[in-house]
Amino acid sequence: MSSIEEIRVEFPQLSEKVYCKPLVYLDNAATSLRPRSVISKWDFMSARLSSNIHRAVHFISGKATDEFEAAREETAAFIGATSSKEIIFTSGTTQSLNMLAFCLGEKKNFLRVGDEIIIGEEEHHSNILPWQFLAERKFLKIKVLPVDERGALRLEELPRLVTDRTRICCIAQVSNVLGLVNPVRQIADYCHAHGVLLVVDGAQGIVHCPTDVAAMGADFYAFSGHKLYAAPGTGVLWGRKALLETLPPYMGGGEMVGTVKWEGSTFAPVPHKFEAGTQNLAGIPTLTEAYTWAYRFRTYPELEGVKRYMLEALQDIPGLRLFGVPESPDEKVPLFSFAVEGAHHEDLALILDKMGIAVRSGQMCAEPLMDRYGVSGLVRASFTHYNTQEEAEYFIKSLQKAIKMLK
Numbered sequence: 001m002s003s004i005e006e007i008r009v010e011f012p013q014l015s016e017k018v019y020c021k022p023l024v025y026l027d028n029a030a031t032s033l034r035p036r037s038v039i040s041k042w043d044f045m046s047a048r049l050s051s052n053i054h055r056a057v058h059f060i061s062g063k064a065t066d067e068f069e070a071a072r073e074e075t076a077a078f079i080g081a082t083s084s085k086e087i088i089f090t091s092g093t094t095q096s097l098n099m100l101a102f103c104l105g106e107k108k109n110f111l112r113v114g115d116e117i118i119i120g121e122e123e124h125h126s127n128i129l130p131w132q133f134l135a136e137r138k139f140l141k142i143k144v145l146p147v148d149e150r151g152a153l154r155l156e157e158l159p160r161l162v163t164d165r166t167r168i169c170c171i172a173q174v175s176n177v178l179g180l181v182n183p184v185r186q187i188a189d190y191c192h193a194h195g196v197l198l199v200v201d202g203a204q205g206i207v208h209c210p211t212d213v214a215a216m217g218a219d220f221y222a223f224s225g226h227k228l229y230a231a232p233g234t235g236v237l238w239g240r241k242a243l244l245e246t247l248p249p250y251m252g253g254g255e256m257v258g259t260v261k262w263e264g265s266t267f268a269p270v271p272h273k274f275e276a277g278t279q280n281l282a283g284i285p286t287l288t289e290a291y292t293w294a295y296r297f298r299t300y301p302e303l304e305g306v307k308r309y310m311l312e313a314l315q316d317i318p319g320l321r322l323f324g325v326p327e328s329p330d331e332k333v334p335l336f337s338f339a340v341e342g343a344h345h346e347d348l349a350l351i352l353d354k355m356g357i358a359v360r361s362g363q364m365c366a367e368p369l370m371d372r373y374g375v376s377g378l379v380r381a382s383f384t385h386y387n388t389q390e391e392a393e394y395f396i397k398s399l400q401k402a403i404k405m406l407k
């Protein structure tokens with residue numbers, strides 16, 4: 001593996017300056033930066049292979065289709081899907097989960113009034129609202145799987161929550177606030193023993209946990225490309241093929257049809273049944289380049305040291321409360337959300353910004369979790385493989401200064 005300097009040159013935004021200071025980008029959980037190879041592929045697809053896919057017999061359309069479908073094969077390999085037919089391209093996790101909730105809602109003989117959906121208390125709004133919409137439309141009941149003070153899901157509550165009316169359970173692989181790796185396999189086993197489908201939101205997990213959907217035991221898995229170095233507006237919904245085949249389409253339009261007649265229409269086989277209309281032609285092929293980086297990063301262990309340093313350094317700051325405290329560092333990805341007594345999260349983020357550090361502040365699209373902990377918002381610093389130990393140390397020093405300024 002190349003040195004950190006060699007890696008960093010490949011991500012052009014890392015050499016930006018803000019307020020005359022080198023940018024320290026610690027907002028990777030919101031969206032990652034993109035490497036040159038992704039930018040080049042994106043540019044190539046726009047500049048040289050602009051053409052609609054699957055539709056025309058001409059040369060350029062064929063080439064563009066090949067690039068698009070190669071990304072599907074690569075995605076299947078990257079997440080351990082048994083077939084590329086299980087890969088549906090979307091605009092991101094949000095669209096994947098909305099599509100899934102809609103389709104499950106319309107699946108024949110699946111949901112009855114009074115059926116139940118279980119959702120983790122730490123979920124992102126994207127894994128709450130689509131299920132709330134579904135519950136309202138179909139008169140279902142939503143139950144919450146709570147987290148404890150540390151942020152761990154309280155699995156011992158499952159026997160109380162799961163009944164013979166429970167149909168779906170929705171859990172993040174890794175929470176975007178707590179950064180804890182959830183015991184998805186254990187939850188999957190419990191769900192399957194009780195006839196419940198498990199939906200896993202992999203928006204954060206896909207970046208830091210080598211993902212094998214089969215080993216994980218999920219029935220559906222969603223993630224976004226833009227958090228994993230690919231172009232924005234790229235995402236995936238994976239589902240077991242036998243299950244996908246039982247779902248009705250989400251949107252109607254070009255390319256998702258078998259035949260269209262006034263008397264009634266038929267639809268294309270999966271996955272095309274779920275990909276109506278013109279797709280993200282330039283963006284989706286960048287996933288292939290993004291996976292190359294993700295594989296490369298798996299052989300680059302430096303981030304582990306940065307994570308351990310951050311865990312200790314943050315907990316040594318007086319008055320700082322870390323949310324998502326792991327029992328062992330292996331249970332956490334390098335994503336740190338915290339509150340500081342007497343310092344508002346937004347003020348801290350604004351001061352850090354002036355020091356060149358980009359972090360997230362606020363509710364982080366997880367308002368129920370903020371309510372659970374009685375906080376109006378948090379600061380979140382999220383690292384990835386191009387971040388360095390020096391950046392982590394600079395962050396801690398800057399945070400200490402910012403806290404002093406506010407107290």
Ligand SMILES: Cc1ncc(COP(=O)(O)O)c(C=O)c1O
Nearest residue numbers: 092093094124126176203204224
């Ligand atoms: C856990 C989680 N789920 C869902 C989403 C939504 O992803 P997107 O905005 O890419 O659709 C995010 C984004 O922050 C997330 O962190």
